[in-house]
Amino acid sequence: MKNQWIEFIFGRVTVKVSGKGVERFLNILARNGLHIWNIKRHGTETITFKMRLEDAKNIRHYARHSECNISFLQRSGVPFLFKRLLKNSGFLIGAGIFLFILLLLSNVIWGIEIKGAKPATEYQIRKELDKMGVKIGKLQFFVDNVEGIQRRLTNNVGDLTWVGVELKGTTYHLQVVEKNEPKKQKQLLPQNLIAKKKAIIVKMDIEYGQKVVDRNDHVEAGQLLVSGIIGEDGLKPELVSAQGEVWGETWYKSHVELPFKTNFNVFNGKEKQKYYLSFGKLEVPIWGFGEHGFKKFETEKTVHKIHFLKWELPVSYIHKTIREREEFTRTYTNEEAEQNALELAKKQIKSQLDEDAIIKDEKILHKAIKNGKVILDIHFKIIENIAVGAPISKETHE
Amino acid sequence: MAKKWGQKVRNWMAKKMDLPQDVMMDLPRITMIGQIHIYIENHRGLLAYTDKELRLLLKQGQLLIKGKSFVIKTFLPEEVLLEGKIDQVIYITDNPGGAK
Numbered sequence: 336m337k338n339q340w341i342e343f344i345f346g347r348v349t350v351k352v353s354g355k356g357v358e359r360f361l362n363i364l365a366r367n368g369l370h371i372w373n374i375k376r377h378g379t380e381t382i383t384f385k386m387r388l389e390d391a392k393n394i395r396h397y398a399r400h401s402e403c404n405i406s407f408l409q410r411s412g413v414p415f416l417f418k419r420l421l422k423n424s425g426f427l428i429g430a431g432i433f434l435f436i437l438l439l440l441s442n443v444i445w446g447i448e449i450k451g452a453k454p455a456t457e458y459q460i461r462k463e464l465d466k467m468g469v470k471i472g473k474l475q476f477f478v479d480n481v482e483g484i485q486r487r488l489t490n491n492v493g494d495l496t497w498v499g500v501e502l503k504g505t506t507y508h509l510q511v512v513e514k515n516e517p518k519k520q521k522q523l524l525p526q527n528l529i530a531k532k533k534a535i536i537v538k539m540d541i542e543y544g545q546k547v548v549d550r551n552d553h554v555e556a557g558q559l560l561v562s563g564i565i566g567e568d569g570l571k572p573e574l575v576s577a578q579g580e581v582w583g584e585t586w587y588k589s590h591v592e593l594p595f596k597t598n599f600n601v602f603n604g605k606e607k608q609k610y611y612l613s614f615g616k617l618e619v620p621i622w623g624f625g626e627h628g629f630k631k632f633e634t635e636k637t638v639h640k641i642h643f644l645k646w647e648l649p650v651s652y653i654h655k656t657i658r659e660r661e662e663f664t665r666t667y668t669n670e671e672a673e674q675n676a677l678e679l680a681k682k683q684i685k686s687q688l689d690e691d692a693i694i695k696d697e698k699i700l701h702k703a704i705k706n707g708k709v710i711l712d713i714h715f716k717i718i719e720n721i722a723v724g725a726p727i728s729k730e731t732h733e
Numbered sequence: 734m735a736k737k738w739g740q741k742v743r744n745w746m747a748k749k750m751d752l753p754q755d756v757m758m759d760l761p762r763i764t765m766i767g768q769i770h771i772y773i774e775n776h777r778g779l780l781a782y783t784d785k786e787l788r789l790l791l792k793q794g795q796l797l798i799k800g801k802s803f804v805i806k807t808f809l810p811e812e813v814l815l816e817g818k819i820d821q822v823i824y825i826t827d828n829p830g831g832a833k
Binding site: 357368 | 778
């Protein structure tokens with residue numbers, strides 16, 4: 336038996352032949368190598384048979400020399416199906432558009448949920464997100480990735496300590512921790528204020544309690560500054576929670592080293608954007624062709640997974656930014672180096688201190704230049720709050 | 734006369750050398766599957782076809798097949814596959830040389 340599939344693919348037609356001598360006509364066809372099958376007789380002068388579409392084109396040539404009339408009845412097979420498909424291409428286009436829209440909508444931001452933020456902060460976050468382009472209805476491809484959003488929010492919104500950004504499906508979930516947490520209730524337990532380090536007292540600002548030391552007094556670490564035991568002599572002392580600030584001059588020593596020459600890797604602002612579609616491991620460039628021609632460069636790669644409904648497709652949209660890097664050597668003169676070393680030391684000191692501490696004075700104790708470095712030992716005078724609370728245990732006073 | 738002599742030689746060769754007769758002598762090879770299929774190779778053309786009768790030209794004589802509701806499933810220059818209900822297969826020969 337012949338494989339009917341070949342005929343199906345190339346198309347077949349049913350031919351009706353009527354007239355005298357149809358048998359002769361069939362013989363002629365067969366001898367000329369035309370495939371015919373399923374010959375049926377209908378009545379005395381008519382037969383029908385099937386043949387290949389490509390042979391049907393030649394049949395007229397043979398029919399002309401015979402006394403038969405031919406007509407085509409039924410057409411079937413892929414070429415005709417294809418023709419029908421073209422005729423009904425609206426459906427095909429519709430299905431395509433449907434899938435495309437579904438794909439598109441699966442990659443749109445449909446919600447931004449912010450948790451743990453006060454309304455004011457939430458408004459600020461939303462404004463910042465708007466600036467970044469993270470809006471409901473935007474495509475996820477053109478938005479920074481989650482880490483980027485997190486970084487920018489933390490940098491640009493002052494009230495945030497930490498923000499966790501998570502993309503779940505088409506919704507961004509933001510978990511916010513604010514800096515201004517509700518103030519803790521003031522401890523009302525009886526306490527003294529003691530010095531946390533050696534200092535000379537400059538200013539006292541006491542809200543509650545009996546001060547024990549005075550201005551210009553020298554105090555050692557742990558020394559009592561403000562007593563929580565108040566009361567007239569002879570009366571029963573009352574225990575209170577001493578509150579207040581005691582500003583003292585404290586001393587710090589700092590050691591800094593700063594090389595005269597420093598090599599930096601800096602970006603010089605030249606960059607090239609490249610866009611890819613990746614299928615598994617294969618990356619197909621779709622925009623940004625050509626070599627970047629940078630000698631030294633760094634590549635930043637942002638991968639956006641393409642979703643289809645809830646599934647992640649093995650296709651992703653990749654945006655690469657290639658930045659040219661340049662080596663830059665910073666050279667200081669002696670004075671500059673010293674100046675900068677001093678600044679560095681100040682920064683280091685400040686990072687150790689409370690925010691409201693003031694650097695009153697600094698003095699360079701020792702300065703050396705060795706191995707291409709400037710080495711400084713600096714003495715700082717700092718004015719800071721030295722008072723810390725120390726609870727009074729009741730047992731000792733009863 | 735020469736043609737007949739050639740036939741004789743072929744016949745003799747087929748017998749002596751044990752070759753299949755249909756190949757040697759251009760005889761039809763007929764395969765039947767019950768009553769429903771008949772497959773004829775080595776015919777020389779279609780003479781008449783109705784749904785009750787099929788007449789094929791052979792190299793020598795004709796082959797007449799009678800039956801009911803015939804459909805020619807395949808029609809090639811030397812092969813015919815007929816489907817239907819076959820009642821009779823008749824050889825029509827003027828001279829019985831082909832069969833002998």
